[in-house]
Amino acid sequence: xxxxxxxxxxxxxxxxxxxxxxxxxxxxxxxxxxxxxxxxxxxxxxxxxxxxxxxxxxxxxxxxxxxxxxxxxxxxxxxxxxxxxxxxxxxxxxxxxxxxxxxxxxxxxxxxxxxxxxxxxxxxxxxxxxxxxxxxxxxxxxxxxxxxxxxxxxxxxxxxxxxxxxxxxxxxxxxxxxxxxxxxxxxxxxxxxxxxxxxxxxxxxxxxxxxxxxxxxxxxxxxxxxxxxxxxxxxxxxxxxxxxxxxxxxxxxxxxxxxxxxxxxxxxxx
Numbered sequence: 001x002x003x004x005x006x007x008x009x010x011x012x013x014x015x016x017x018x019x020x021x022x023x024x025x026x027x028x029x030x031x032x033x034x035x036x037x038x039x040x041x042x043x044x045x046x047x048x049x050x051x052x053x054x055x056x057x058x059x060x061x062x063x064x065x066x067x068x069x070x071x072x073x074x075x076x077x078x079x080x081x082x083x084x085x086x087x088x089x090x091x092x093x094x095x096x097x098x099x100x101x102x103x104x105x106x107x108x109x110x111x112x113x114x115x116x117x118x119x120x121x122x123x124x125x126x127x128x129x130x131x132x133x134x135x136x137x138x139x140x141x142x143x144x145x146x147x148x149x150x151x152x153x154x155x156x157x158x159x160x161x162x163x164x165x166x167x168x169x170x171x172x173x174x175x176x177x178x179x180x181x182x183x184x185x186x187x188x189x190x191x192x193x194x195x196x197x198x199x200x201x202x203x204x205x206x207x208x209x210x211x212x213x214x215x216x217x218x219x220x221x222x223x224x225x226x227x228x229x230x231x232x233x234x235x236x237x238x239x240x241x242x243x244x245x246x247x248x249x250x251x252x253x254x255x256x257x258x259x260x261x262x263x264x265x266x267x268x269x270x
Contacts, residue, residue, distance in 0.1 A: 017101045018094060025049070025082040025089040030153040033079040034106050038097040039210055043182075044068040047089035051080040053178075060178065067183040069199055069214055071206035074098045083158045096210055180204040182216050194218055 019038075025031060025047075033054070042051075044064050051070065052061040054077040063083075064070065072078055082089035097103055182197045189196040197216045201208035 018096055021093040021095060023089075023091040023093065025080075025091075025150055027082055027084050027086055027088065028153050028155075028158060029082050029089075030151045031080045032151065033077050035075055035077045036095070036106055037074055037099045038095045039074050040072045040096075041094040041207075041210065041212060041214075042068075042070040042072065043092045043094075043214065044070075045090045045092050047082060047087045048084050049080050049082045049089045051078065053078055062178045064179060065181070067181045067216075068179045069182060069204060070179040071204075071210065081153055081158055094212065182214060 022045075023031070042064075044066050046066055048063070048065040050061055050063050052059060053072065062070070064080075080089075180199055180203055182199050185197050185199060185203060187195040188198045195218045197218070198213060199207070199215075200213035207213060
C-alpha cells in the first residue's frame with residue numbers, strides 16, 4: 001500500500017486522496033468476499049482470474065486477464081479467484097476513499113476471526129434478528145474462518161466460478177462494459193522503439209466519475225525512456241513535467257526514440 005502522495009511533495013496535493021495497492025494471489029487461490037468504503041480501479045498486470053461483484057439485486061462475474069481494467073464502486077461486495085494453475089495473479093489497484101479523505105477500510109462479511117467479520121460490530125440480539133438464525137449457529141459459522149483473506153481453492157471451485165462468467169453489461173447501472181482491455185485499444189503512439197496505449201472515459205465510461213485515465217508504455221529494451229528511470233521517479237514526486245516534455249519535443253515529435261548509446265554508435269558507424 002502506498003503512502004499519502006502529498007507527503008512526498010506539495011505538487012502532489014491534487015492526488016493526496018488516492019492510494020495505490022498491489023494484490024498478488026498465488027495460483028488456484030480464492031480471495032474471500034469483502035468490500036471497501038472506497039472506489040477502486042483495478043488493472044490486471046499479470047495472470048488471469050475471475051472477479052465477482054455482488055449488489056442488492058444481482059451478482060455478475062467476469063473473467064479477467066492481463067491488460068484488463070475494471071472499476072468497482074465503493075460498497076460493492078467483491079470476491080475473486082486465480083484460475084491459473086501456474087502463474088500468479090497480480091492486480092494493481094488505484095483506490096479513492098469516499099468517506100474520510102485519504103482513509104479507507106476493508107470489510108469482510110463472510111469473515112470470522114481472520115479476517116474479522118464486520119458482523120461482529122453488532123450485538124447478538126441484532127444479529128439473531130437480522131440473520132434469522134440462532135446465536136450458536138452464526139457464531140460457529142464465523143468462527144470457522146481463521147485462514148486469512150486469501151485461501152486455497154479447489155479445482156471444483158475454480159471451474160464453477162469460471163463458468164459463472166458473463167462478461168456482458170455492467171451490473172450496477174449505466175451501459176458501460178464490465179471491463180476493458182488496454183491492449184485491445186489502438187496505440188496512441190507507436191514506432192519501432194515502443195508503443196503507448198491509453199484508455200479514458202471515451203473507451204470506458206466508468207473512468208469518468210473518478211476522473212482517471214490509464215496509460216501503458218510498452219517499450220523496447222534500449223529505448224531512452226529506460227535511461228530516464230530515476231528522473232521519471234523524481235518527476236512523479238515533484239520535478240517539473242516541463243523539463244521532461246522539452247526532451248521529448250526535441251526528438252522530431254516522436255514519442256519513442258533511441259537511447260544515447262545507440263545514437264552515438266550510429267554516428268560512429270557512418
